[in-house]
Amino acid sequence: MIQSRLRRCSLLLIMCATFVQAQPEGPPLGAGPWVLPTFEQGNIKVSVVARGMDHPFGLVYLPGTATSANPIGDVLLTERTGKVRLFSKGKLQKAVVVDMAKVFSMEQLFDIKLHPQFATNGLLYFTYIKTGPKPEGGKGYWVTTALARGHFTGNKIEDLKDIYVASKAWSGNIGGASSRLHFLKDGTLLFGVSHRIDTLAPQQLNSDLGKILRLKDDGSIPKDNPFIGVEGALPELYTWGNRSVMDFTTNPNTGEVWELENGPQGGDEVNILKPGNNYGWPIATYGRDYDGKRFSPQPWVEGTALPELYWVPSITVAGLTFYTGDKFPKWKDNLFVTSMIKGRVPGTGHLERVAFNENGEVRREELLNSLHQRIRYVSQGPDGLLYLLTDSKDGALLRLEPAGSEPLDAGVAGGVEVAQPATAAINMFPDLDCNTCHRVEEKLVGPSFRDIAKKYPMTNANVSLLADRIIKGSSGVWGETPMSAHEAIKADAAKAIAKKILDLESE
Numbered sequence: 291m292i293q294s295r296l297r298r299c300s301l302l303l304i305m306c307a308t309f310v311q312a313q314p315e316g317p318p319l320g321a322g323p324w325v326l327p328t329f330e331q332g333n334i335k336v337s338v339v340a341r342g343m344d345h346p347f348g349l350v351y352l353p354g355t356a357t358s359a360n361p362i363g364d365v366l367l368t369e370r371t372g373k374v375r376l377f378s379k380g381k382l383q384k385a386v387v388v389d390m391a392k393v394f395s396m397e398q399l400f401d402i403k404l405h406p407q408f409a410t411n412g413l414l415y416f417t418y419i420k421t422g423p424k425p426e427g428g429k430g431y432w433v434t435t436a437l438a439r440g441h442f443t444g445n446k447i448e449d450l451k452d453i454y455v456a457s458k459a460w461s462g463n464i465g466g467a468s469s470r471l472h473f474l475k476d477g478t479l480l481f482g483v484s485h486r487i488d489t490l491a492p493q494q495l496n497s498d499l500g501k502i503l504r505l506k507d508d509g510s511i512p513k514d515n516p517f518i519g520v521e522g523a524l525p526e527l528y529t530w531g532n533r534s535v536m537d538f539t540t541n542p543n544t545g546e547v548w549e550l551e552n553g554p555q556g557g558d559e560v561n562i563l564k565p566g567n568n569y570g571w572p573i574a575t576y577g578r579d580y581d582g583k584r585f586s587p588q589p590w591v592e593g594t595a596l597p598e599l600y601w602v603p604s605i606t607v608a609g610l611t612f613y614t615g616d617k618f619p620k621w622k623d624n625l626f627v628t629s630m631i632k633g634r635v636p637g638t639g640h641l642e643r644v645a646f647n648e649n650g651e652v653r654r655e656e657l658l659n660s661l662h663q664r665i666r667y668v669s670q671g672p673d674g675l676l677y678l679l680t681d682s683k684d685g686a687l688l689r690l691e692p693a694g695s696e697p698l699d700a701g702v703a704g705g706v707e708v709a710q711p712a713t714a715a716i717n718m719f720p721d722l723d724c725n726t727c728h729r730v731e732e733k734l735v736g737p738s739f740r741d742i743a744k745k746y747p748m749t750n751a752n753v754s755l756l757a758d759r760i761i762k763g764s765s766g767v768w769g770e771t772p773m774s775a776h777e778a779i780k781a782d783a784a785k786a787i788a789k790k791i792l793d794l795e796s797e
């Protein structure tokens with residue numbers, strides 16, 4: 291049954307591919323800045339740092355270039371068309387650093403990364419789609435994924451050359467447009483090769499399609515790769531059953547590499563990478579095909595690894611990073627995932643924040659929806675703030691920074707548009723965890739603060755009673771779920787909190 295589904299999609303390849311390529315842009319980005327409320331980190335300000343890049347894809351911060359006037363320093367950015375641009379002295383420089391499309395036979399340029407010892411060796415790495423002549427003199431589209439390296443000399447990139455061309459990924463299929471690379475702690479690198487809409491190759495170990503490869507920094511193959519010595523398997527393979535690998539990040543607590551990949555309609559995934567794992571595409575997926583039919587009859591089959599996170603419908607994930615800085619204390623160790631379009635409705639791109647505890651995911655929040663942009667990439671700057679790239683002809687570098695915690699008025703604040711949340715979402719005590727279980731107007735895990743205020747008139751006795759319960763916890767008053775204790779809150783502070791809640795109903 292799977293086989294016939296796969297065959298059917300191969301026959302409809304052109305149609306599937308057209309859907310994959312149809313990537314409507316959202317409305318144009320305004321001038322900003324924008325102030326937006328968030329659930330746990332108060333308000334954030336979003337500003338345009340630079341714009342006018344043609345579909346920017348990746349960026350690197352050049353070490354040792356930050357100044358107090360320009361806290362992110364110099365930044366090199368790739369545009370999908372092949373140009374490498376420099377952001378310096380607070381501005382996107384007009385002169386192009388290099389047009390890679392003039393150096394390589396290139397269809398699209400993707401990622402850029404620094405060698406771990408860039409400060410001493412100046413080495414830069416790029417992933418791109420390479421075009422080549424069809425075998426046996428045939429005509430038409432013929433591409434694979436390649437890894438190039440160059441040497442940065444201050445304002446130029448020299449000695450640009452391919453260090454790895456995926457020789458078992460040549461294909462005439464369009465689609466699956468991404469590749470990123472990621473250095474591991476041991477100095478080797480991971481490099482994603484798209485599925486190219488081939489529904490068989492990702493499950494075949496003699497093909498580079500739908501795989502993650504592991505290479506040394508010179509493009510040679512390390513001797514300890516998981517499939518070395520396995521008959522019929524390619525020695526460069528690290529994982530298989532991947533669809534379109536969109537990004538990688540390292541978990542700051544566990545050191546694991548987390549990988550992001552696109553599903554079709556539904557089934558975008560974050561996977562925790564382990565050498566030799568099969569991530570299931572396309573025999574095990576939560577995704578549906580673009581015509582609405584299920585891709586695989588069940589989301590998991592024996593021998594495949596389940597994703598750590600997945601999205602149904604797809605949000606067209608594109609970039610991810612763990613936040614490890616101090617500027618957004620409430621977001622420490624949260625995972626940020628960018629979205630280009632949600633549920634295939636144009637203008638729905640955004641940024642998702644995923645919070646974890648020791649068991650796994652505990653919250654997901656959608657941010658920046660009101661900007662209606664396709665967001666390609668997220669990274670933490672050297673200044674500890676978050677930076678985004680939007681995917682558009684007028685692509686922008688955006689900065690996110692904290693902006694206080696006062697409730698925002700709807701409409702205009704500081705000359706900028708504010709997207710006001712429903713009253714129920716207002717976080718009355720942004721420095722505490724209350725918002726996890728209480729809202730002002732809505733019953734959540736606990737009663738709404740409004741209902742608490744209605745039940746207890748503002749008297750000294752009630753303030754003391756509630757302050758005591760806030761500190762020690764409470765159970766059986768509102769239902770069966772107990773309220774957690776807050777031993778760290780001092781008596782006076784607890785009284786002030788109780789007063790603020792009861793104030794909701796006092797004149």
Ligand code: HEC
Pocket residue numbers: 719722723724725726727728735736737742756759760764765766767768769770771772773774776787791
């Ligand atoms: C893990 C979920 C959770 C968190 C976090 C939480 N609460 Fe509660 N809260 C509850 C539940 C559930 C109840 C109802 C308990 C009951 O039935 O006695 C409650 C009840 C209350 C009450 C009413 C007590 C009563 O006796 O009527 C107050 C006041 C209150 N919470 C304030 C707070 C404040 C302030 C914070 C943050 C410091 C907070 N809560 C954090 C779940 C929570």
